Amino acid sequence: MKVKVSRRAHFNAAHRLYRQDWDDKTNQDVFGKCNNPRYHGHNYELIVSVTGPIDPETGFVMDMKVLKDLIREEIEDAFDHKNLNEEVAEFKKLNPTAENIAVVIWNKLRPHLNESLELEVQLFETPRNFVTYTG
Numbered sequence: 528m529k530v531k532v533s534r535r536a537h538f539n540a541a542h543r544l545y546r547q548d549w550d551d552k553t554n555q556d557v558f559g560k561c562n563n564p565r566y567h568g569h570n571y572e573l574i575v576s577v578t579g580p581i582d583p584e585t586g587f588v589m590d591m592k593v594l595k596d597l598i599r600e601e602i603e604d605a606f607d608h609k610n611l612n613e614e615v616a617e618f619k620k621l622n623p624t625a626e627n628i629a630v631v632i633w634n635k636l637r638p639h640l641n642e643s644l645e646l647e648v649q650l651f652e653t654p655r656n657f658v659t660y661t662g
């Protein structure tokens with residue numbers, strides 16, 4: 528028997544989507560408003576879910592306090608109120624699309640979780656656009 532537990536978190540961040548090896552027109556055609564050279568921001572909503580067996584001693588899949596602190600230290604402290612392109616090492620050479628941000632978040636959290644637990648990351652870039660990565 529497995530149960531999925533989830534924690535919701537939030538961060539604000541700026542980004543720009545573009546490729547240096549493309550000309551301005553191609554970047555504009557592909558990335559549109561997200562190619563603004565002066566950057567723009569999103570209110571990112573993050574849902575981190577952990578699936579695993581219930582520990583018979585505690586009744587928990589995972590201590591949510593531990594998950595909360597992990598998300599704050601690894602994700603919120605690193606991304607909140609940052610310019611993702613300029614200030615977050617992972618995006619120096621990686622376009623900070625919602626897809627790539629979700630994968631980066633997953634990769635940052637995974638090493639801190641017990642191997643018996645499955646990890647899912649859902650990232651909302653807008654209330655209507657969201658991506659899911661499960662590894």
Ligand code: NI
Pocket residue numbers: 542561567569
């Ligand atoms: Ni954008």
